[in-house]
Amino acid sequence: MIRFSEKLLHWYDQKTRGPMPWRGEKDLYRVWLSEVMLQQTQVETVIPYYQRWLQQYPTVKAVAKASQDDILKSWEGLGYYARARNFHAACQQVEKEHGGKIPETPEEFSKLKGIGSYTLAAVQSIALNRPLPAIDGNVKRVVARLKRMKEAPSKALLAIETFLKSTISHDRPGDFNQAMMDLGATICKSTVAKCDRCPVKKFCGAFKCREVHLYPVLEEKPFKPHYKIAVGIVWKGERVLITKRKAHGLLGGLWEFPGGKIKEGETAKHCAKREVKEEVGVMVQPLSSVGTIKHVYTHFSIEMEGILCRYVRGQPKTLDCADWKWINFSNISSYAFPKANHKLFPLIPKIPNGPKISPKEPINRKVAKAC
């Protein structure tokens, strides 16, 4: 088993992957940040965010002092916004409960907001040399093939962990974990396993039995619902109405155009009018559609239609949102919006002082493709 980690680390030392700014980093804050950003996100996407973040927030204290709006704006486009909210809350915890010093013991570190078993193991092994196996999707797949696991990885977590605990390098646990992840990302890929280039093929059960194609055993795919949504792009003079989502849950704390799911038998215009009333208590007149965009989230997909609306009456209230604002459309980039809303922006008529909309105006309907 020792030879497995030796082989793996020898391959890792050849630095087959391109430069990553966090590699070789031992600073606890930077390692923690990189591991949070890398969850569910590709390395190439993370690099510019990581570098910009460190310029903006070089310390835990800087994160803790920032507003949630600023944090979400810096995270905008990286997705899985709960990570940003939790990282922000955890940095505030460090300031408040630990005098600004990130706790180093696994027990204390794991009490910080958002620290799950993966982040705990990755950060502790890389920054503090603790031999804790970090198990992400890539690592699960590699071990499932190495050990020819007869169950889907989500059901074989204990066996995967047991194998990794018996093989992890105690001298270089952080490098071992990163090497396993790199192996899964570049060689033992989900679509194709490049076994001829694999440094650990002589230890691989699936390779020896010529059964690589059988592993990992597939997970049961949960049903992925599809929703039709309408949002109101409500103009009042030169300003447009935006609302902030409640702090928790999907996309919590981000800004958006008020709207929601279209009910059965309802038109997009009726839906936009109803949703604006329910969310902020404002009466609007729906006029025309700017078009429909599609967007795919991890657990569901949406079609979102933007409806230009004229403000009729009512002072906005936070009935079913955390906040609201009338803003100049030219300032929209100052607010953090979900990607789906960003897809709508180019469809909104760019007319100085707000769109000249009239009920008689023909509908300008476009459909933007999903990303």
Ligand code: SF4
């Ligand atoms: S030999 Fe092939 S299947 Fe086995 S770990 Fe290496 S790349 Fe994956």
